[in-house]
Amino acid sequence: MSKGKINFGIMLHGAGGHMNSWRHPSGPADASVNIRYITDVARAAEAAGIAFAFVADGLYINEKSIPHFLNRFEPLTVLSALAAQTERIGLCGTVSTSYSDPFTIARQFASLDLLSGGRAGWNVVTTPLEGTARNYGRPHPKPSLRYDIADEYLKVVRRLWSSWEEDAFIRDRQTGVFFDAQKLHRLNHQGRFFSVEGPLNIQRSPQGEPVIFQAGASETGIGFAGRNAEAVFTHIGGLQENRHYYAQVKAAALAHGRDPQSVRIFPGVNPIVGRTEAQAEEKYRAIRDLVDISDALAYLGRYFDHHDFSVYALDAPFPELGDIGKNSFRSVTDKIKRQAAEQKLTLREVALDAATPRSPFIGTPDKIADLLIGYFEGGAADGFILTFLVAAEGFADFRAEVLPRLAGRGYFDPILKAATLRENLGLAIPRNRYVQQRAEVSRQGVA
């Protein structure tokens, strides 16, 4: 007996997660700015029963960035366009709480949720890239401060989403009453980072609130997820590692008085599927061959604040970096440092591995289905975000070979049952905070 169905999200990252995926012949080279292509992918994913599309984001680029991330759509605009071309797939976008205004973002996500009929999700990030500060003319907050800001930001946004009760708009043409003033709430928030009066100028959205995703792996990040997230996007590692992370997040939710079921954990997986092991390996090699060593060093540098790795000997042990990398993708860089030390890797090996990560999800459809079910049943994942190295080939193979096997074994529902993301993920509609407060007050009054 399975414990339920596996939900999938699909990353819309143009040609793919691999730095040189744009060179792969299976999709268009301009995929990250090709709205036709992106729409086709979202529609194909919807037709295949994928619960949501997911758009990652960054607010700073330079010559060393991943090529196709130099040039890509802004998440809220592209997701709104996709809303008009799809009917059931969730639409999740990444927006940073360090470089935006809560009133604007509350509004844009409420608007997306409303125009998509209840399919919006917000991946809340705090922006690791320090260069962002130079595009926004303000100092880059330190990691723990970023999370403090994010906590208050989320609180403000959620209260803005409660500005109007579900049934606040009456629109009675006879009496001329448009709304019920009792069901309109100002938050009048005055906090450490934000002061926001409200109300929001858009109704409470079909999902009550867009689904809150989060992607942060540090201890602080896990605490944030426990308090705020309904879905967590995380890296995939060994089964034990992900099981540990899964337990930590669920425990953090419980510690904040939440039902652990109300936070879903989605590791990102990038399967490469072949009819045989050998064919899958061949596909992997074809991707790896898209990168030369100088590109690989530049890619590695991205995680370490664009540290220049070309100054080290390629075949000597991975260099000692001290604090470099500590203020950025810290969870990633710690892992790279640890593995290099443990496995005594050279810089060349680390760079090539980083540029074309050899995930365990390379192999036959049955092997990959077994692995996914293993994480799911093993208490390491509630679902997965598909972050194919090469999006076109990767998804075509996965859809044709893996999804039917998962469905056949009862782990996947190939049809999206509901028209809202919350329903498809089995997440409850949150109550309007003012309605909830009233309910609590009246309960206390009775007791």
Next chain:
Amino acid sequence: MSKGKINFGIMLHGAGGHMNSWRHPSGPADASVNIRYITDVARAAEAAGIAFAFVADGLYINEKSIPHFLNRFEPLTVLSALAAQTERIGLCGTVSTSYSDPFTIARQFASLDLLSGGRAGWNVVTTPLEGTARNYGRPHPKPSLRYDIADEYLKVVRRLWSSWEEDAFIRDRQTGVFFDAQKLHRLNHQGRFFSVEGPLNIQRSPQGEPVIFQAGASETGIGFAGRNAEAVFTHIGGLQENRHYYAQVKAAALAHGRDPQSVRIFPGVNPIVGRTEAQAEEKYRAIRDLVDISDALAYLGRYFDHHDFSVYALDAPFPELGDIGKNSFRSVTDKIKRQAAEQKLTLREVALDAATPRSPFIGTPDKIADLLIGYFEGGAADGFILTFLVAAEGFADFRAEVLPRLAGRGYFDPILKAATLRENLGLAIPRNRYVQQRAEVSRQGVA
């Protein structure tokens, strides 16, 4: 011989510009948040040859706001959704330079322009409503400071849009060259209000740059238009008044070394069309009857920072207000004050007039066509933005009765010829600033 064709824009403001238009039976009461309805309007406008859809905006509401503006879509998200459902109509959205970040807004408009295939327009406003400051937790800048900020903001945004030259992205799969580093430019802007390094993380958009609209009527506003705007949205008044305004804006453009043709003037008109004068008058009365006097006073108050007009005698002369209204919709409030004094109007008359403005554009199709042609030929307008009091009835009548007459007389092209807004408005594609600088330097080198 006509001097050319009249371009029209249509305001997407839900039920209409009239405060109680939501009560009118010709459209849905929830029009401002009904994506199906808004999509149908945009498509019908496109099919009729309307050059662009226009979304106004505000960032502060309270109980006294126009009812259906309490609850409406955010411009960039709704326009992105419309981009996916239309093919030729321009998509213009209002965003304030006083309450947003240039990097974000440059990016969102470039993204909209790209995903719409070159149909984006940005109505640059500086936000008259002081309450906005309380939703964004920062002080509300005074009018002239707002325009100083807007000038620098526009400069930054335009340079961000020049980050990549048109042909910067090579994407040669053979050589692995994704972009030409010579065609990538950082602005490294350090100004009074903003510091922005760049580059923008999206290519130069199909129109080169989205079309810059502006809506401000003060002297400062006209100066701003002369420097920055490609299209100006303005109020309609008498022919002489608009001719004067038209000449002022064109002169301001000339004074800044620009071709006066490169700024198009669009007064907002709200025709009410009847087969006979009497039928048109009847339609007007039906709209006026949607408002009672207390609603009308509240509506009037909006322009005067929500001043409470209910304290004055209704049938006494319009009260002396001193400075009230000077820091907000100043061009509107000055006009209201002037007309009340000149025509010795009572408060009741001013309020009812304000709530249901009796425009001269009430009448038969021929009368309205004559009027429009009069402004167009009379050097008072290059086109018009249709701001119907009641959108559904208003546009249906205008499309059926007035557009064919204008087309028959050679003043209107009922088919959108081009797929970009610039082409449909006859506006040139601006050159990338760095390419232009290079051209100037090399010209000087030769001389």
